[in-house]
Amino acid sequence: MDHSVHNKLVSFIWNIADDCLRDVYVRGKYRDVILPMVVLRRLDTLLEPTKQAVLDEVKFQKEDMNATELDDEPLKAASGQVFYNVSKWTLKSLFSTATNNQQILLANFEEYLNGYSDNVKEIIERFELFSKIRHMAGKDVLLDVLEKFVSPYINLTPNPVEDPDGNKLPALTNLGMGYVFEELIRKFNEENNEEAGEHFTPREVIELMTHLVFDPIKDDLPLTITVYDPACGSGGMLTESQNFIEEKYPASNRDIYLYGKEINDETYAICKSDMMIKGNNPENIKVGSTLSTDEFATDRFDFMLSTRHTVKAGSLIKVTLLMVKILLIQDFPFN
Template sequence: MKEIIRCFKLEAQMEHMAKKDVLLDVLEKFTSPNINLTPEEQEDPDGHRLPALTNLGMGYVFEELIRKFNEDNNEEAGEHFTPREVIELMVHLVFEPIRDSMASTLSIYDPACGSGGMLTEAQNFIKDPEKNIRPNADIHLYGREINDETYAICKSDMMIKNNDPGNIRPDSTLAKDVFSDVRFDFMLSNPPYGKSWASDQRHIKDGSDVTDARFRVSLPDYWGEVDVVDAVPRSSDGQLLFLMDMIHKMKTVATKDDGSQSQGSRIASVHNGSSLFTGDAGSGESNIRRHIIENDMLEAVIQLPNNLFYNTGITTYIWLLSNNKTGKRKGKVQLIDASGLYRKLRKNLGNKNCEFAPEHIRTITDHYLALTEALPETKADDSAIASKVFENRDFGYYKVNIERPDRRMAQFTPERVETLRFEKALREPMAWMHAREKS
C-alpha cells in the first residue's frame, strides 16, 4: 500500500490542494449524498433511488477519465486504454479454441498491462460460471507497467480482487526481463505502437550487437545455413519487441507420460499496420515475421474497424499466435477482415465513434474457430466479414541483388583505363604531381 500511495503521489497532491484551498471542495464532491460510488443501492436526500456502482460501471468511469487525460496530454496512439469490447473479442479468440483442454492451474501475462484490464477480463472470462470455461481454475496474473499511476491502479486492482500484487512489476519491459525464468500459458497485450524505444537501446544492444536473448533468433539463409540474427525493429517503433518478449515466454510443447501433449502457449496482441508492412527483407521487422511464420506460430490476423480506439483512428489488427496449432491449422494462416462489423456510438468518445456489438464478436469468433473462407457477395457490401486461409509459404520471399557488367565499360581494357587516368592527370598537373609525391 505504501508503494501504491507513493506512485499516486497522494501526499504531495493533498498538500498542493490544501495550499490552493480546494481540498475540501474535492472531498465534498466524493462524499456528496447526491452521487453513489458504493456497490450498494442508496437514496439521495430527496428520496430518489441511486443505483449501485458496479465494477463494470467503475471501469467505464475510469475509461472516461483515462480518455480525457490522454486527450489533454496528447498521449501517443494506443498507449493507454483498450476498449472493453476489444478485450472481450481477444479473450474469446484466445480461450475458446482450447476450452475443453485447459489445465486447472493457469498463468496469464501482459507485458504492457496498464491498469490491468486485459488480465482481469481474462480471469473473469475463464471463471464465469455461465461461460463454463474453467470456473474453478487457479489463475495467476502477471504484468509489467512503466507508468507509475497506471501501475498503482493495476496493483490496487490485484489487491482488491485477491490476486497477488507482487506479480505486477514496474519499469520498462524491454529494459529488464524480470520474469526471465517464468513461462506463461496465455499472454494478451496492447503494446504502445509508434512509440520510440531509443531509451531502452542501451539495455538491449552493445553498440550494434544485440545482447538480449529475447531479441535474437535463428534463421536459415538462402542456402539453408542457420545463423543467429538480430530481431529488433527500428528505434522509432518498439511494438514488435513486446511481441518478441511474449514469444520468448511461451511454454514448450512437451509430451506427457500418458502420450498427450501439453497445450503450449497462446498469444493475442494488438498492433497497427506497421508490424505487418514495415521493414525490407533482412531487416529486424522482417526477421521477426520470418521467425513467427517459419516456426508455424501465426494462426490468424484480424483487421479491426477504424476509430475503434479512444485516442487513434488508424487501422489496427489482432495477431493470434500459438506454438501448438491444431491439425487443420498447421502450416496455415487465416486473415480475417472485420473492418465492416461495428455499430455507431450515439456520441463520440474522443476518436472512438463505433464499437463491437456482442453479435459481431460472436461472428468473428465463429469464423476463426471454423477456419472458413468467406467473401462478401458484392464489393459494395462493406458490413460483411471476409476470411481467407493462406499457406505459410505464401508470405515468404527472398530479396536477391542481380549484378551485371555495364556494356559501356566493355570497350575499356586495363591498358585503356590506365591511359585515361594518365591523360586526366596531365590535365591536372598540380594534382597529379601532388599525388605522386604522396605515393
C-alpha cells in the first residue's frame, strides 16, 4: 500500500469519529469505538467469501448430525480462517436490512457478535464492544457508524475492489492493516496528549532491532523458529520479526511461531486479532502481566525481542532491550 492510499484510508476512518461520535463521546473516548470497529470490520471482510459455507456446515451439524454443540474444527475449515461466525449476519447485511429502529438494529448486531467463535468473543469482551454498541444505539448513532464502516468508498478487505464511481481501491494487506492500526493509535494518542510509543514501537525501531538480531546469524537460521515478546503491545515486534525473516531470508519449508503477552486489554485485543488475520495461532498470545504470571514458564524460545517504556521525571524514556537466546544454534558467536 502506498502512502497516499494509506493516508486516505486513515483519514476516512479518523473522520468517522467527528462525523458520528461528536456529542456522543468526549474526544478522548473516540478511540474506544473506532479501534474495535476497525478490527471487527476487518474480521468481517475475511469471513464474507465463505459465509454460506459456514452456514451450510452449521445446518449439517444441527440437522444431519443432531449436534447439541457445534464442532469448532469443521467450522474453521469452512471459513478458511482460525475463527468463524455462525450468525446469518454480516456487517453489510446488518446495514442493508436496517430501519430507523435502533433497537432492532441493536438486537441484530448483538446476535451477530454472539455468533463469533470463542476466540473472537474474547476480543469483543476485551474491547467492551457490547456496551459500546448499546450506548451508540441509545444515542441513535449506531446505524450511522455502521454505514461508514461498510462504505463502498473504503476498502478494508484483502482484495482490490472498485468504488461506485469506478475508482480502483487497492487490497489492504495484513501488513497494511497493521500500519492503519498504528497510525490511528498514534493520532488518537496525540489527540489525548499521550505518547504514541506507549502502545506501539515505531517501525523503524523494530526494523533496526530485527537487523541487529537476525543479520549476524542469517546463514544459520533454523527452519523452525520461535519468537517471544513478553510485553507485546499490539504485536508489531512479533509480526515484523516474522515479515523480516520471510522476506529477507526466505525458506519454503520454514515455520515461524509467535508468542507474546500484553497487560493492556485494548492492545491485547488488537494483537490477538492481528494474529488471527495473519494466520498465526492467536492462542499463543496471553493477557496479563508477565512479571506476575508467566504462562510460558515451561517453554523455551529461540529469540526474545521486546521494548519497555519507563516514565521518569515526567518524560517517557524508551529502553530497548535486545535479549536473544539461541537454543538450536550452538555456534552462535556470542555464546
